[in-house]
Amino acid sequence: MIKDNKIRGYIFLLILILNILLMASTNNNSTPFIDRIYYFIGIPSWSGNGNGLHYTGFLSLFIIIICGIGIKINWQKVYPKISRYIIFFIMGVMILTFTAFNKGEKLYKYFQGDLNSIYCYKDDIELSYEKKDGDDKIYIECIIPVKNYSNEDLEFGISIENFSEVKEDKLVTTNLSGKEIIGLDPKEMKLLKLKAVGTTFEKDSSGSGWYSSFNFTIYNNNEKVEFLLDN
Template sequence: MNRRRRLAIALMLITSTIILNWTYPDTTALGERIFLWIGLPVWSRGASGLNYVGITSMMMLFAGVFTLRTSLQRHARKIALLALILPFWLPSQLVAAYQSVWAKGIYALEYVKDESKCNFKKEDDQVTGTCSLTFVNHSGQDIQFTASIRNQRYLVGSFLESLDILGDQTLTMPPRQKKTINVAFTKIIADARTPASGTFYGMDLAVKSDEQERDL
């Protein structure tokens, strides 16, 4: 196989890795959607365990980087290292550029999950608390939207599993800003096992604005 053909195969494998792991505008990777569409399992144990999409994409990436290195005559090591980093760095840069220039409404919204949390306190059969949700508005216009916590595996059985009350409050993000919005909530619970107080971090959200909806 000549060098040109090996180079074409390498670029195809590396590009396929980026495509499989592409998540914008929602959090579900494109590779997971493709696997489900053709009837392949995404996880080794239903909704947990080994992620077959991740394993497949990493195998394709290493194969692509190895093939790329063998197809180059000069600077092979440096270019191969760059190709190894590219799939992890490029998608976020492309999304940020798109959100800053072209995206409208909630499609210009970035949710900073690792800076978001919910604190709660239980009194009798009522839970009160505040969710601090951090967003970045990449657009030049105000964004108004509602947010609710999506069902997650680690929330099953807890009152936060269905904390839909967040969806009743309209949130506003000013243009070109990063902001933490505090959203108060009150919820009646029947589960006596709910702790007296606590904190949840890194919740997955569903945001809506008119007909637009995204999972973040």
């Protein structure tokens, strides 16, 4: 009986870890794996075209709760301390899983070579815009921190294509492109900076803000690598 409970507890733990991994995303694409699966089979992962309820988020939370209950019940006699402090155990599993995934992705970048070895620090990206009253121009500045994980010297250009922002039903759109070739030494971290001037249909208004959902591409003569940000 105790052996069966131990096995069932490990099954719930395995499901929990798999669920956590499906909540993760890659450095080149911020969309979680589970959302990509939903998209592949034609099921929306959000209500209201991305502005409502996150269905996959609720599903993942439900699975975490069920796995927590399953581990607690089956490991009461096998691992009583884990069962007693199940919430802290689950938090620890989540932190360790995400940390291991992040470390593994950086290691993966190390072995890729060329532009695929460039790692983007997505949480530290800044894309800000400012518009002055009476001017139909919008001034945009973007800062992207990246690191070259390879042992190669890399040179590349960068562009942010079809950046758009809807403010009060007035569409703002522009393309940002770096004019100079950027160089990265082996293991070097650098802040990539882009500036551009876009246009807006709303002339008699002013404002400023920041934006975190956009795509950018780095490129050289050999390849193009796209980063999809959806925060």
